[in-house]
Amino acid sequence: MDNEKMIELVGLTKTFSQTTAVNNMNLDVYRGEFLTFLGPSGCGKTTTLRMIAGFEEPTAGQIILGGKNCEALPPEKRDVNTVFQNYALFPHLSIRDNIAFGLKLKKLPKPTIRDKVEQAICLVKLEEHVAKKPSQLSGGQKQRVAIARAIVNEPKVLLLDEPLGALDLKLRKEMQLELKHLQKTLGITFIYVTHDQEEALTMSDRIVVMNRGNIEQVGVSEEIYESPRTRFVADFIGETNLIAGVVTIKGAGFTQVESCRKRYSIEGDYPYRTGEALTICVRPENIHFTRNIADVGNYNCMEGIYEESVYVGNMVKHILRNPAGETITINRLTRKGEHFEPGQAVGFCWSPKRAVLVDAQAGPT
């Protein structure tokens, strides 16, 4: 990934009669980058891809592909290929002809086409099925044909709309590695859409978290997971505990927040002012139990009523309720052997380094 901009989205907006599917989106995508759009169903991921590919005309804003505004370019003139969410294979063509479709249109010499198609077929492990028609394949096989059909053209940018959605777990993991490897060796810029957070976190160079047509946060995986900037991101990515509070002191490098009549210190510089309402986010794996609330150093402590435990293999999920009635989940290793009775008052604490502050409300509604 270098610093050359491959795609620039400037104020990109798409409004359908009722809904705003994409709202004033500004984003730069760099050459050779693996960028993932992550967000709940209906947040505008597919619509964004369709605008980049040229199937949907933006209501406002611009798409700049390789330095050129491509407003007037039809889809076939854009150096972008798409792996469609519903495969969109050509029903009248065999698998081999499906994959060769783009190369034949480019009028490449026949032997070149044959070699490239064979390579692509090997890559997606469809050697036995090349002569079949799409209707004779399973969902996962179709999906692999769709990937091969796009990738064989070696476009500058490849748009992938949930390309592994129909695969079983094992094949999915394999294809994730393959795709990532391919992306690196061919140097193609990937814009990837997925529902699956784990997939997003492991594969992406950067992640764009979307909600209701807006970008909530753009960043590398660790940033998105460790320092969510909005309540939506904190809540959507992984598990998290959300504790409402009000700023009492805005110090240098820390912020003091009051919640349930107790004060908590959180490290970091935040733009919140004294008296402002906000939310403390703590991941379940960053909370410890404590017997003595008074004696925990600079840790932030809270007391809760124990509700239940859920065994999940190497971990136990402890569910508590704090004095404000918020549910607190604490993940602890099973081998620690911690055990509590429902209704028991239990103290727990977390490090000031291990919590982040976000706004009080979920993003714009």
Place this chain on the structure above:
Amino acid sequence: MRKRFNPGPALFIAAALAILYIPIAVMVIFSFNRQEAGVSWTGFTLKWYLELLAHPDAVRAFTNSMVVSGVTTGVSILMGAFAAIGFHRYDFKGKALLDSFLYVPTIVPAMLLGVSLFSFYDICKIPLSKGTIIIAHITFCVPITFNTILSSLSGFDASIEEAARDLGCSELGTIWRVVLPNIVPAMVSSGLLAFTFSFEDVMTSFFVAGPGDQTLSMYIFGQIKTGVKPTLNALSTLVILSMVTLGIVTQALQKREKK
């Protein structure tokens, strides 16, 4: 455990088949009968077929029919296909209205269609010819091809066309490379239907045919008035034979298409 044989349904099917096919079978058999009138079999002969060939009217009616139905079918398939593609791809004002208009010619009685076209040609001073028959046949054949092709397109996912564009096809190229190949079966089967409709039409043709443009159906209709002759049996047998061949060829083509 084997089911016990129940003769009920079998009898039923046999009766239905008999009603459908016995008249045809009788006609075919009697086209080879040596005796000219009567119902007794007096020996095999091909003389009625030879006599048919010597009838210049019959031969001309046959060629007329081939020309009329052939051209009608070709034009109807093309018009139906392009209308259906346009209808499927684009939204425009009055689309629903146009859609119902395209059904109307199929339900208008053939005679009314003939009368109205006849007066239309008369008003416009268009001389009656094979061309006027073809135009008349196209009016009721296009709705057939159009509706069949449109319904086959409605099962066709729009994103498949987008995929073709995505891979470098122009808009027209997409129609040629992706849309048309996928509606070929519908084009062929609706074309066959249109051919049959055109071939067997007497009513409409009767009003709009010029002198000497008699089609085969009109010829047969005219001959009936003087009683059923063995030559007529021979002619009908030939017609049936060619229709069946056409049907088999189409089915074979469609099967190959599916593979």
